[in-house]
Amino acid sequence: MKIVLINPPHTAIGSRVPDDHLPPLGLLALGGPLIDAGHEVRLVDAEFGPMLLAAAVQDALSGHPDCILIGHSGSTSAHPTALEIARMVKHIDPATMVIYGGVFPTYHWRDILAETDVFDFIVRGEGEATIVALVEALERRRPLSGVAGIAFRDDLRRPFATKPASTIADLDEYRIGWYLIDISRYSYWGGKRAVVMQFSRGCPHLCNYCGQRGFWTRWRHRDPVKFAQEIAWLHREHGVELINLADENPTSSKKAWRAFLDAMIAENVPVLIVGSTRADDIVRDADSLHLYRKAGVIRWLLGMENTDEKTLALIRKGGSTSSDREAIRLLRLNGILSMATWVAGFEDERFRDLWRGFRQLIAYDPDQIQALYVTPHRWTPFFRMARDRKVIQLDARLWDYKHQVLQMTRLKPWMLFFSVKLIELAVQSRPKALARILFHKDPEQRHSMRWYTQMGRRVWFREVWGFLARDRRLKDGPTLAEFWGAPQDEEEESMVFGHPARKLTPPGIAISPSA
Structure with missing residues (x-):
């Protein structure tokens, strides 16, 4: 067909x-x-x-x-x-x-x-x-x-x-159609030729707001050696310089991740790796973080979500503020950039809560931050908890984590928005951060921080303009359940954990359309 x-x-x-x-x-x-x-x-x-x-x-x-x-x-x-x-x-x-x-x-x-x-x-x-x-x-x-x-x-x-499909037990069973694209057209990190890949799928943790955990049903990973070989092939044959890992938590298995690091080091290709992981995995791997950097890892996004212990318990994050702070310190010690995500709107915050969050972010001292807004998904347990909260944004195109969608009772939308924008500005513009951008001894990290700062500045101004001139919000909108429908957390797992499916091609890495 x-x-x-x-x-x-x-x-x-x-x-x-x-x-x-x-x-x-x-x-x-x-x-x-x-x-x-x-x-x-x-x-x-x-x-x-x-x-x-x-x-x-x-x-x-x-x-x-x-x-x-x-x-x-x-x-x-x-x-x-x-x-x-x-x-x-x-x-x-x-x-x-x-x-x-x-x-x-x-x-x-x-x-x-x-x-x-x-x-x-x-x-x-x-x-x-x-x-x-x-x-x-x-x-x-x-x-x-x-x-x-x-x-x-x-x-x-x-x-x-029909009945749910079974998860794919062998993630190396199906090859990616790289030959459908001109890889030279794709870039990231300020013009570096780049692609997106997955070492693993799913996440073993129980964060109750995550819209991805149930979609993948179970955490699984690719063969570490084959994955490293595919990255090396992309570099040697197509000039790929950077891999953006789309995994929720690629480091879940210390053994599998260490095998991948060793395989990447053995391939000896100058490919940079960026992705996201959990702070407690970084703390766990304190003795092997030098291998992360040697294998090409240059930045980790740490899904911290919040800096308040009560909020972390509410969303069942499973981490702690102490491990978050230690992870950032360890990454910097090993030459790896840290980006901390910080999410507003889990609970009905006040100005003092935002101020406390700002002070804790300063204490964490991340290289970069990404401020987001809680965006509940109907198939997550958090949706049931928030089902009676009012929706202020009916345009589904803006349910992208970068726009406030749920009403706060203590803060009007403009109060929360400008507080978050000021927090971003203050954290990214503090003297330590500026000094790293201007004078970092590693030219690759200096380049990446300058690129992110330049892009972040453009996004920041675009968000302010959008809030003031384009986006429309409701003062008395429907409840979350009225807007999206009844909670679906009982259907959170989209597949059943099954056995390997019928193989279409022998396992291995296909390196050409004819392979």
Whole structure:
């Protein structure tokens, strides 16, 4: 079959402000298995430009495909754009099947299929095995009820979902369709040729606000040696300079992560690695952090979420302020940059709470911070806790963690917004931070900090302008449950933990389209 993958242009500030673009790993992960199954696959990456939606749809339909697959990593905030693309496709060519995947449609499949008929199928959970099975069933006209992990409308036009798919036990079983893109077009970190990869999927921790933990169901990792070999191949054959790990928690297994570090060091390629992990894993690995840097790790985003112990307990973070502070110290000692995430809005904060958070961030002394707003997802336990809170932002495109979406009773939106912006400004502009940006002895880290500061400044001003002139907020909006629907935390795990699926190709690393 002829299949086109569409990566919608994303509206988030983080997508539009930087000059860099990263490839859509999720779609490439589907493209590889589809090609191996004998299908003709093409990618339209509408992030470049960004493309006008009409142009992206025209490009996608130009070869008269049988199926169009739409997906985006910014799942909830990308949904309105994905919906508009699907409507345009169906308006021009109603016979083209539209398949939709990602975190948001995995859980909101009932609503989506009930509200519109522009999506023919929804893939729920991991897509590599499911999409191949679905396309095969369509091609051979087999009963769709036998394909696990999909949702569609039955003969009576009612939303229907098949049984959940099994997780992929062997993450090396399906190759990524790198050959669907021109890797030289993608960059990060201030112009360095870059791609997104995953060493692992899932997270073993129980943070009750996380929208990713249940989607992947269980934590699993790739073969450390094969993963390092693929990175080395990307560098040697395609000039890749930086890997952005999309993992929630790649360091969960000390043994597996150490094996990967050793394999990367053995490959001896000058590739930088950035990603996110937990502070307590950094503290755990204090004796081997020098190997992190030797293997190429240059920055870790530490998902600290908050600096208040009561809030950390509320969201079941499982960490502590002491381990957060120690992790930042250890990273700096080993030449690795730290970025601390700090989330406002978990509880009904007051100015004094924000002031306390600011002072603790100063005490942590991270190299960079990323201030976010709590954004509850219907399939998480935190959604049930917050279900009666008022929603002030009805535009789903702004449910991107960079906009306040829940009402506070003690602080008006402008009070919280400008407090957060001032905290960002003060933390990033303190003398220690400026000195590192200007005089850091490591030129690579100096470059990265200057790049992040330049980009952060542009984002900061864009956010202020958006708050004052563009974004609209409600004073008395619906409750969270009224807006999104009833809690779904009983369905949080999107898949069942199963055995390896049928292999399409021998395990190993494919290094060319013909392999």
